Amino acid sequence: MAQQTLLSPAELAYLHSSLSLSPPIRPDGRTSKQFRPLTAETGILPGTNGSARVCLADGTEAIVGVKAEIEKTADPLGDDGERYREYVKSASGVGGGDADEDRREARGEWLEMTVEIPGLRDDDAGTVFLAELLREALLADGELARKLWINRRFHWRLYLDILLISPPLSYPLPLLSLTTHLALLATRLPRLKSEGDEDPMFDDDWEAAPFLYPRQGAAAGSRPSITLLVVAVGDSILFDPSKEELAVADSALAVSLCEVRRERGQGSMEVDSGRELRLVAMRTIDPPSRLTPPGVPSTANLAASGTADVPLQQKQQQTADEAPQEGVWKAPLGGTPFAVLDSIIQAVLEKGGVADEVLDGLEGVDLT
């Protein structure tokens, strides 16, 4: 998903140097850890199990709808699996003592995810990468798949359809992740009436349907993970980069976090103090800055200096190997030192930092 920016090399160089300052000067005047303001609403589509819509201030908008279907759990051993196991049991003489162990055996494939980005094919590599990234982050804590378990023979199959409504102005990862988070928070599944391994029966009353991620009671606690996009420009670390900032980033990292709440009653009654952030997934994103056109220093510019005596071969060698000149844009080369990656992760996990702020903000969204 290489969104070409229409910035000239000179503009890129200017932007890069102003972002590398300490504190960085961002084009929209934000501080390095500030998110763009967003508006969010949930429960917009009554035909789904849960839905959410988020609009970022730059006008990008996403809608996520969650739908659940009951599915028979396929036996890894095929249709005869049940008989086969009984047969093995009777042959080996081992009782069903291991029942508890594989009771809540959940599988990641129960969550199906599609991402639709206008103007891009749905099997485009960039779209698939985004979907896999979000999926991996949601499944990494193992909670979600376990919630889909009904009994040993049936499970919920959860379809998450992510729609980017607006054209992709900036890398849509944080927007899609936050929308997905809200949609999952608003998701309700019908209340189970049957017991044990019998065919599942559900309560018709939608009012009685419990939330997939309950907020009160014993089961309260876990939350779906969120994924933040963080870029490093020079020595500064910027959260929620805009398209232009991404175009000059030295490296970009998608960090997925999940919130673990400690049990209450450890002295303090405040909920927020019990929040603990845990890293669940990380991926390097290929920064589009690698595809930006390089600037030509005036010393190497034939039109400016007028000396064409230097053999072309040598000239090319020169420009490629030259140390980057101040004020001349050159796309970043090589990887990221680990120290930079480490400081990005530290900034994300920092207590009371951006992640906390985002989670607090999401907490405030009214779930209907």
Added chain:
Amino acid sequence: MADRRRINGPGGSTLPPVYDDTELDAVSLRQRAPDAIRPLYLKTGVTPSASGSAYLEIEPREGKHGSGMKLACTVHGPRSLPRSAPFSPYMVLSTHVKFAPFATKQRRGYLRDSSEKDLGTLLETALRGAMIADRWPKSGVDVVVTIIEGESTRQDAVERRVEEWDAMNVLGGCITVASAAIADAGIDCVDTVSGGVAALVADKDGGELSMVLDPVALEHESVLAACCVAYLPNRDEVTNLWFRGQLPSTGTHNYQTLVSKAVQASKGVHGLISASLSEVIENSQA
């Protein structure tokens, strides 16, 4: 009236006999030291028609429950872009990762599925940082990695659902083999990039956690977290970092250690790439 012209099977179905396999656990445990990687075989220049190619094989484990991974990579180009393509000041890199249909227990189709496309994007990120792309404007390079044999071909891998962790090993192998093939094609890079994997695993008794290099998920009771890096040893830089899983909040097992272990693994692999490449040069000079 019975059909006497054919040999008919019995009326009811029967189940195949099941033998209790007692040595299953004994064989599948990790024999290597925690900081040892499996022996590798790497050879470049295996496909004469491609501008660069490499073959990588990881030594299969003892016993019948595992197999090594076999990967082949071909590099085509740099060649001129098709006329319809827009101008690019850089070499346009495109990567394809494909499992052979017979590479895993579950047959893979001929079309690339989402996990293969995902691996392709991750590989592209890893390679793009290493290549000096501005030396080939208006040209394109195709890197095609085929996984001839996957890591977990056996039934127990399917049963224990460890395939998801194998994707990291596959990516590590892909990065290594693609890096060697790019060097074989003579495309300028800042350094030879190599892939390394490390994981935090729990072993059977007592749930003791340990960090291992080059993990094989089947050899452990469970994998808690794993990390794959693409590393440039001479510049000490990471071009791709892929981490997944849960780390205990306290103790020494944090992500920094895990990443540094993965870097350690890729350093080991890097030695192999350089040895293999210098061998080729020596042979050509002799």
Added chain:
Amino acid sequence: MPLDTSTYSLALLRIDGRRWNDLRRLHAQIHTQEAADGSSYLEMGHTKVMCVVTGPAEPQAGQQKRGTAGGGGAGALGGGQKDAASIVVNVVVAGFSSVDRKRRGRNDRRIQEMEITIQKALAANLHTHLFPHSTITVSLHVLSQDGSLLAALINATTLALIDAGIPMTDYITACTAGSTSSYAAGDDSADPLLDLNTQEEQELPFLTVATLGDSDKVAALVCESRVQVSRLEGMLVVGVDGCRQVRRLLDGIVRAKGSKMIKEGVVQRSDLMAVSLEE
């Protein structure tokens, strides 16, 4: 679920309590998205669609190819992109839009057909010759479907195009019309129906008609079901009349938005504007 049409003749009320010539509740918003050139949101009953218009803009690399492949005859109607803007229509039907989740790919034939229908209806009525060498991209998202999908898509597109300020001869409004009994019933006394929902669409013959403004000029007409010729005229008349009703509603929405924008001072009032600020 089969539709019970037997009660209609008794009370002359449809399954959702409407009379034969009642439209469902039509709710629409214009300019829903800041970043887009033009955008709209439209509900016809439970059918909910969103539309985003980008352009007229320079055609992006690769878009041409997609336009002709996915959007159908975009290239052919765009006049070779030399002397007129080409129109690219993308329809995305969300997986969660129907009762049972059904995923439709980009290359689904029915979606492609709708894209082409919309694209052709627009190409004939937009002043594309004012924007040579450019592309107008219309991307439509279906969030929920309950009948009259094509009609809702056309209406939403019209609103978004007005928001984008793309000159067009008049509103293109669309509506569905059906008949109270199925083809097989062969009932000559069947009454025409206006604005069908999914249940009715599945059982009864229907057509979608789009007209230009207040005139009787038909911009698009799609009939995919089998129906006696004698009934067709009645259905068409009712459909065209429905389009007029829809036009009045859409016009009201546009005017309300316009006067609101003037009141808020977003745009300057000019003498050329015939906007009444009474409401």
